[in-house]
Amino acid sequence: MSRKNRHKGLLPAAVIAAMLTVTACSTAAPEEAKTPETGGVMEVSTVRASDPYLKFDLGETFDNNAVYAAYEKETGVKITNKWVADGSQFAEKLKMSIASNEIPDFFPVDAAQLQQLIEADMILDLTPVYDKVATENTKKMMTMDGGLQMKSATFDGKLMAIPSTSNPYYAQFLWVRTDWLKKLNLPEPKTMEDVAKIAEAFKTKDPGGTGKAYGLAFNKNLFDGALGVTGFLNGYHAYTNQWLDDGTGKLQFGDIQPQMKDALRGLQDLYKKGLIDPEFAVKDATKASEMLYNDSIGMVYGAEWMPAQLASGAVKDGKVVQEWGVFPLPSSDGKPAKSQIGLGVDKYYVVSKKAKHPEAVIKLLNHWIVVNNSQSEESKVYEFGKDKVEKSSNYWLLNPIFVNNQTNNNGEVLPDAIANKDESKLQTKDQKTRYGRAMKYVNGDTSLWWEYLISGPNGAVSLYPEMKKNNQFEQNKFYGAPTPTMVEKGAILNKKRDEVFVKIIMNQVPVDEFDKFVADWKSMGGNEITKEVNNWYSKNK
Incomplete structure (x- = not known):
């Protein structure tokens, strides 16, 4: 039921929604309806973005x-929409509403926007109402990180x-074609040398026999969640768009560290050897994926949900025709590679100072947490509608x-439960959903091949316990609002970074162009951004 927006989307929203269901840690029953002391209903307004994958039941609408x-029935809170905008226009309309x-x-x-609203004194300090109205269950859930x-x-x-919390x-x-590894008698990748x-x-x-083969798949959006270069960079201990502790x-900023230059040199070497599609810089993820589907490329970096992207080529006419395996990020120097992660928050819910019933928003929060973590028949209305x-x-x-x-134990539970067909090990709604899909694949439903490769015995989630044990995550240390100079110059700096990185990878300029x-970056605003970030950090360590 959840949407994860930390990575740029490559899949239809319907697929992502189906796949990335929320991990639960509580199975409490929904709270009884609580209405104001007057016995009336509290009305609160919001704004919504429409979605092409949301299909209303007959006679129903956003309103x-x-x-x-x-x-309204369960909490005594009536939700109304001040306006509903097309998803592509929502951000602009919200900007105008705030202005x-x-x-x-x-x-x-x-x-x-949160910072802007605070400075404009337009939103409410929620501390007292949250302390009073949020349940103990809510307070526990919101601080599990x-x-x-x-x-x-x-x-x-x-x-x-x-904060719109999630697991960071x-x-x-x-991800590698294991059928090709077997065919060519190649070892599983453990180092960047193995990758090369x-x-x-x-x-x-050319194990796919296409006559037009390459080694690694990338796309023009360098930092996409799939077919991007982020995993490759992390193998060199380089972290893009991350603020890292310098040891003092x-x-x-990760983008300007020496490790980044090393990683770009590694990518340029692959390109010069013809191991990267020379047209990658003009192909988006969808177009670049075609080379995976048609057997031209058998290795790609991607997120946990990558199998849902691979499924279009791996499963054809009801048969699995490509075998893929998932591996921890190979390292360039023998030290375990760390995967970069963010805070796990992509947006925030704010309450207007003009709101008559701010407590109603916390009631909605309380109720969502309960029903989202419930396996009850009643809670299904929030996921599937009236039927x-x-x-x-x-x-x-x-x-x-x-x-x-903000956390889950899927890696400890799901692979073992699926391998042993043991439902008794399942603890959460998310685990039960994933288990059910994986078992359908085990029982012959090849359309759910992707779930088995995510959650099964040798799937992506099976790698998390070891990664957590070895602290193989590099979390961004800056989680404040964009600083003034970031707002003013961040887009320009990022554009310059992307242009230079692509030119280096494609050998259009020497690797030493990185130094320039x-x-x-420093002279065009980076030094000022660094000062602002460290001023924030000194107050928020």
Whole structure:
């Protein structure tokens, strides 16, 4: 039921929604309806973005639907929409609403907008109402990460928003055609040297027989969650768009560190050997994926959900025709590679100072946490609509507040449960959903091959326990709102970075061009950004 937006989307929303269901740690029954002391209903307004994958039941709309009706019945809170905009126009319309101070009672914003609203004194300090109305279950759920995500919404000791929490531990992995490894008698990749050797073998020996083979798949959006270079960079201990501790208690920007130059040199070497599609810089992820589907490329970096992307080529006419395996990020120097992760918050829910019933928003939060973690028949209305039956309608999108669990033990539970066909090990709704899909694959439903490769005995989630044990995650240390100079110059600096990195990879300029990029980055605003970030860090360690 949850949507994960930390990585740029490559899959249809319907597929992502179906796959990335929320991990639960509580199975409490829904709370009884609680209405105001007057016995009336509390009305709160919000704004919504439409979604092409949300299909309404007959007679229902954004303003009149089973999900809103269920909230009103169960919590005494009536949700109304101040406006609904097309998804592509939502951000601009919200920007205009904020600028004109025509905001609803509560609504989602990004970190920069949160800062803007605080400075404009337009939103409420939620500290007292949250302390009073949030249940103990809610307070526990919202701080399972140690409190960092809630801290990101706290300014001068005041809780100014509810973070849209989620589990930040989503790693990059290396995905390889294991049928090709067997065919060519190649070892599983453990080092970056192995990656280069496998890429060369896949290119020169062309196990797919296409006559146009390459070693590694990338696309023009360098930092996509799939077919991007992030996992490759992490193998060199290079972290893009991350603020890292420099060892002296200050933060430094990952894009300009020496490790990044080493990683770019590694990519340029692969390109010069013809192991990377020379047209990658003009292909988006969808177009680049075609080379995976048609057997031209058999190795790619991608997130946990990568199998859902691979399925279009791996399963044809009801048969699995490609065998893929998932591997931890190979390292360039023998030290375990760390996968970079963010805070796990992509937006915040704020409450207008004009809202008559701010407590109603916390009631919605309480209720969402309960029903989202419930396996009850009653809670299915929030996921599937009034008939409570899965029909690919994405009714979960109608819930006005999404907060998801900040951690999970899927890696410890799912692979073992699936291998032994043991449902007794399952603890959460998410685990039961994933288990059910994986078992359908085991029993012959090849359309769910992707779930087995994610959650099965040798799937992506099976690698997490060891990664957590070995601390193989590099978390961004900066989680504040964009600094003034970031807002002013960040887009220009990022564009320059992307241009230089692509030119280096494609051998259009020497690797030493990186040094000029670093100097330009610093002089064009990077030094000022670094000062601003460290000023923030000194107050938020």
